[in-house]
Amino acid sequence: MIEVGLNHFLVVSTLLFSMGIYAIVTRKNAIQVLMGVELILNSANINFIAFTRFGNFGLQGHLMALFVIVLAAAEAAIALAIVLNIYKTLSTVNIDEVDSLKD
Amino acid sequence: MITLILPNLSENLQAILPEISLALTLVAIVLFDLIFIKSKKFLPLISIIGLIVTFSFVILQFGDPKYAFAVSGNLSFLSLDNFSAFFKLLILITTLFIVLFSMSSQEVNSCPDRHGEYYALILGMVIGMFFMVSANDLILIYLSLELLSLSSYVLAGFVKTSIRNSEASLKYIIYGSASSGIMLFGISILYGISGSTNLHEINSILQSPTANQLTFLMSILMIFAGIGFKISIVPFHFWTPDVYEGAPISITAFLSVASKAAGFAVLIRFLKITFAQGLDKSGYWQMLSYIDWQMLLISFSIITMTFGNFAALWQDNLKRMLAYSSIAHAGYLMLGVAVLSDQGLMAVLVYFSIYLFMNLGAFYVVMLIANKINSEEIDDYKGLGYSLPLLGTALGIFLVSLTGLPPTAGFIGKLYLFIALVDANMITVAIIALLNTVVSLYYYIRVLKAMFLDKTDKKVEINLSPLNYIVLLLLIAPVLILGVYFTPLVNIAKESVQLLGF
Numbered sequence: 001m002i003e004v005g006l007n008h009f010l011v012v013s014t015l016l017f018s019m020g021i022y023a024i025v026t027r028k029n030a031i032q033v034l035m036g037v038e039l040i041l042n043s044a045n046i047n048f049i050a051f052t053r054f055g056n057f058g059l060q061g062h063l064m065a066l067f068v069i070v071l072a073a074a075e076a077a078i079a080l081a082i083v084l085n086i087y088k089t090l091s092t093v094n095i096d097e098v099d100s101l102k103d
Numbered sequence: 104m105i106t107l108i109l110p111n112l113s114e115n116l117q118a119i120l121p122e123i124s125l126a127l128t129l130v131a132i133v134l135f136d137l138i139f140i141k142s143k144k145f146l147p148l149i150s151i152i153g154l155i156v157t158f159s160f161v162i163l164q165f166g167d168p169k170y171a172f173a174v175s176g177n178l179s180f181l182s183l184d185n186f187s188a189f190f191k192l193l194i195l196i197t198t199l200f201i202v203l204f205s206m207s208s209q210e211v212n213s214c215p216d217r218h219g220e221y222y223a224l225i226l227g228m229v230i231g232m233f234f235m236v237s238a239n240d241l242i243l244i245y246l247s248l249e250l251l252s253l254s255s256y257v258l259a260g261f262v263k264t265s266i267r268n269s270e271a272s273l274k275y276i277i278y279g280s281a282s283s284g285i286m287l288f289g290i291s292i293l294y295g296i297s298g299s300t301n302l303h304e305i306n307s308i309l310q311s312p313t314a315n316q317l318t319f320l321m322s323i324l325m326i327f328a329g330i331g332f333k334i335s336i337v338p339f340h341f342w343t344p345d346v347y348e349g350a351p352i353s354i355t356a357f358l359s360v361a362s363k364a365a366g367f368a369v370l371i372r373f374l375k376i377t378f379a380q381g382l383d384k385s386g387y388w389q390m391l392s393y394i395d396w397q398m399l400l401i402s403f404s405i406i407t408m409t410f411g412n413f414a415a416l417w418q419d420n421l422k423r424m425l426a427y428s429s430i431a432h433a434g435y436l437m438l439g440v441a442v443l444s445d446q447g448l449m450a451v452l453v454y455f456s457i458y459l460f461m462n463l464g465a466f467y468v469v470m471l472i473a474n475k476i477n478s479e480e481i482d483d484y485k486g487l488g489y490s491l492p493l494l495g496t497a498l499g500i501f502l503v504s505l506t507g508l509p510p511t512a513g514f515i516g517k518l519y520l521f522i523a524l525v526d527a528n529m530i531t532v533a534i535i536a537l538l539n540t541v542v543s544l545y546y547y548i549r550v551l552k553a554m555f556l557d558k559t560d561k562k563v564e565i566n567l568s569p570l571n572y573i574v575l576l577l578l579i580a581p582v583l584i585l586g587v588y589f590t591p592l593v594n595i596a597k598e599s600v601q602l603l604g605f
Contacts, residue, residue, distance in 0.1 A: 017288055024281050033277055040284035047291035057298040064242050064300065068287065071249050075280055078253055082260060082272050089269050095277070098270050101345040103417070 009050035016043035030083045030093045034076065041072045118171035118183055121160040121191065122233050128153025129226040136219025143218045147202050150222045154199050154229075161191045168603045170239070177303045180240045182603040187237035189452060189599035190368040193459055194232050197361040200463050201225065201353055203574050209474040210262055210351040221261060225357070227254040232365035239376070239604075241290050241300040244369055245283075248329065251362060252279050259350040259358075271349025278342040279332065286329020292322035302376040303604055309391055310380060319393045327403075330373070333366030334433050337407040344414075347426030352473060355422060356466035359429045360459050367455065371440060371448065375602055379443075387444045387527070400441035405535055408434025412542045421469055421479040424546060425462070428505060431543060432458055438536060439520050442527045445600045450523040452596035454516035457504075457585055461513055464501040464578035468494050475565045481550055486559035488551075494565070495554050497575055502547040504582050507540050512585035519593070 016039050023036025045065045052061030087093055116123070132149055139145070165188045173179035202225070205211045211221060231250030238244045256279060260272025290300075296314045297305040331339040347355045378396065379388040390396045411431030418424035436458075439451035471494060472487065473479050488495035504511035517540065524533040567575075585592060 013291075020284070024277075030273065030277065034280070037280045037284050040281070040288060044284070044287040044291040047288070047295060051291070051295040051298075055295070055298055057294070060242065060300045061294060064245075064290075064294070067242065067246055071246070074253060075249070075276075078256055079276050079280065082256065082269070082276055085260065085263055086269050086273050089264070089266050095273075098273060100266060101270055101274070101349050103344070103414075103423075 006050055006054040009046055009054075013043040013046040013050070016040075016046065028094050028096055030086070030095055031080075033095065034079050034083070037079075038072060038076065041068055044068065115171050118164075118169065118181070121157045121164070122230055124153060124157045124160060125226055125230050125233065128157075129223050129230070132219060132223045132226065136223070143215055146218050146222050147206050150202050150226060151199065153226070154195055154202070158192070158195050161188055161195065164188050165192075166598075168601070170603065177239075177604045178301050180243050181234070181237045182239040183237050184601060184603035185599040186372070186602050187368065189595070190236040190364055191233055193364050193456060194229060194236070194361050197357065197364070197459055197463065198225065198229050200467075200574070200578070201357045201361075203570065204353040204356060204463075204467060204470060207474070207568065207571055208351065208353045208470055210265075210268075211353060213262060217261075221258070224254045224258050228258070228357070228362070232361060235365040236368035236372075238369065238372075239302055241294070241302070241305075244373070245287060245290060245329075248286075248333065248369070249283060251333075251365060252283060255354070255358060255362060258354045259346055261351050261354065267349040268351065271346045274349075275342055275346045282328050282332040282339060285325050286332075289322045289325025289328070292318060293326065296322065302373065305377050306379075309378070309393075314393065316393055323394065326373070330366055330370050331403070334363050334370065334436075335430050336403050336433055336437065337410045337430065340407070340410075340430050343430055344423050344426045347429070348420055348423045348479075352422065352466055352470040355426075356463050356470075359425070359466070360462055363429070363433065364455060364459075367436060367440070367451065371451070372602060374440070376604060386446065387442075390443065397441055397443055400437060400443075401529075401532055404434045404437030404441055405532065406434075407431070407437060408536065408539045412539050412546075415543070415546045418546070419481050421481055421484070421550065424481075424550075425465060425469070428543065428546070429462065431539065432462075432505075434539075435517070435520060435536060438532065439523060441532075442523050442529070444523070444527065446526060447523045448600045449593070449596045450516075450519040452599055453519045453589075453593060456592060456596070457512040457516040457582075460578055460581045460585075461501050461504040461511075464575075464582060465498065465505065467574060467578060468498040468501065471565060471567070471571060476563060481553050484550065484553045485557040486554070486561070487563060488554035490563045491565060493567075493575075497579055498554070499551050500579060500582060502550060504586075506544050506547045508544075510583075510586045512582045512589070515586060515589045 020036040020039030024033050027033050045068050048061040048065045051057060083093055132146055135149060164183055165185060168184040170177060170179035171181040171183055228251050231247045234243060234247035238247055256272055256276040259275045260268045262268045294300055297308045299305055328339055335343040378391045380391060381389050383389050408431045411427050411434055415424050415427035436451055436454055439447045469479055476483055504513035507513040507517040521533050
């Protein structure tokens with residue numbers, strides 16, 4: 001049996017982070033981009049918890065993770081409201097088609 | 104180990120009186136909005152009263168540095184020093200002006216039933232910025248940055264029916280949430296390296312160089328992505344032109360001054376408290392030797408100002424041009440930080456207090472004209488200098504000051520910046536900055552050329568209210584007076600460079 005250690009958690013979190021970045025860069029749909037952002041936030045959360053658990057750092061990591069969960073919910077609420085508003089005015093949520101402001 | 108027991112709660116609560124009074128004002132606005140649905144015109148008045156009360160609390164804090172919410176010694180969440188008080192005053196002055204702007208803004212007045220949420224969100228932003236400038240802990244830095252961002256995402260799209268506003272807020276939230284997520288990941292790595300989120304504690308742990316250099320560099324660059332987004336440093340600037348052009352003008356002005364001020368305060372405190380070991384003989388900060396900090400900051404700032412100035416040359420929309428010019432100004436300010444000394448810091452403070460008035464002034468004139476002609480295109484400004492002599496002259500003064508020509512205040516800001524650079528033997532950098540100023544002259548003067556030299560037949564008339572005259576005067580007077588009599592400002596800035604715990 002392999003002992004699950006800090007590195008395993010870090011690999012998972014880095015993979016999640018990379019997938020989040022990939023989603024933000026490649027997806028055209030605003031909702032999918034926001035899902036990528038959620039992945040990034042959660043990957044950071046995994047980091048915080050893993051470091052606290054394996055490094056004996058005290059409670060700050062847990063505290064941060066709890067705050068981030070709440071913040072992610074608030075951010076998702078605001079982002080969805082903004083996307084809904086875009087859909088009402090332009091009938092699309094494709095980021096490439098929302099381009100009236102440009103050089 | 105941190106145990107969250109706070110023995111002297113009342114003392115700590117007293118230390119955050121400005122924030123408490125802001126929060127109470129916010130609640131008062133929400134309640135007033137709900138109860139007295141018919142009398143919306145009192146809302147700005149309530150916010151102004153709240154801001155003035157807060158102002159007096161901040162003045163009382165000046166000169167009385169202390170830690171608040173400390174667990175032991177300097178392990179605190181907030182450090183209330185002159186530096187944070189100075190930035191709080193800048194933010195409050197900006198907010199007062201923005202509330203006055205909003206009272207005569209056509210965009211804001213086009214949705215009269217949502218004024219309550221408008222002023223409430225503005226105050227929410229201010230609370231976020233207040234915690235940001237005095238935050239001493241990575242947790243608090245991240246949370247207050249998000250409080251500021253979340254309110255500003257909504258405000259950027261305040262006029263829901265306007266396509267431009269909705270697009271601005273969509274772009275703002277996508278770039279903003281991505282960069283704050285990246286910043287959070289960087290914070291988590293820094294937490295893993297050091298085992299603490301308190302800036303002082305991170306500093307003392309990093310003094311013994313055990314951390315892997317590459318990991319360290321990664322985490323720092325990631326955190327810079329979040330802070331650089333707020334102060335629109337290239338390459339984290341992509342949102343700036345679109346959001347500045349799309350958002351209501353009063354909000355654009357707010358973003359370009361206040362949230363940039365808060366971002367710079369966080370950047371400076373983060374750099375100095377976390378990564379400086381002490382002062383060397385001639386007063387420069389000795390940074391931890393993981394990375395070449397000066398090189399990093401200088402390259403960021405040179406890229407930023409060169410890009411900002413050159414991109415502004417091709418803009419036909421005045422708001423978009425001012426957006427690029429604000430990117431360029433972030434580059435100049437970054438140079439002051441890159442000196443890595445208290446003298447450079449003083450130059451940043453002086454520059455920022457002057458930037459506040461001239462940038463707000465330029466946006467105010469643009470707003471007054473856009474209220475009438477519904478456009479910010481430079482082509483539509485042709486000949487406006489003759490039909491609107493007062494506004495034309497005012498815009499001229501602000502733009503000349505943004506360029507940095509004497510006898511306006513912008514010159515003094517640039518002067519102190521260049522003195523700091525030359526004293527630090529960064530002559531090449533100073534010359535690049537000077538050449539950049541020359542480039543910027545072209546696009547600022549282009550607006551004046553359209554206003555005063557191009558002829559047109561159409562006649563525009565704007566009836567200014569007494570309030571407009573007062574606000575205009577309050578903005579022009581500092582720009583002209585600080586250009587010749589700047590000693591008081593410099594003295595205050597000199598007293599404000601000391602960060603607590605350093």
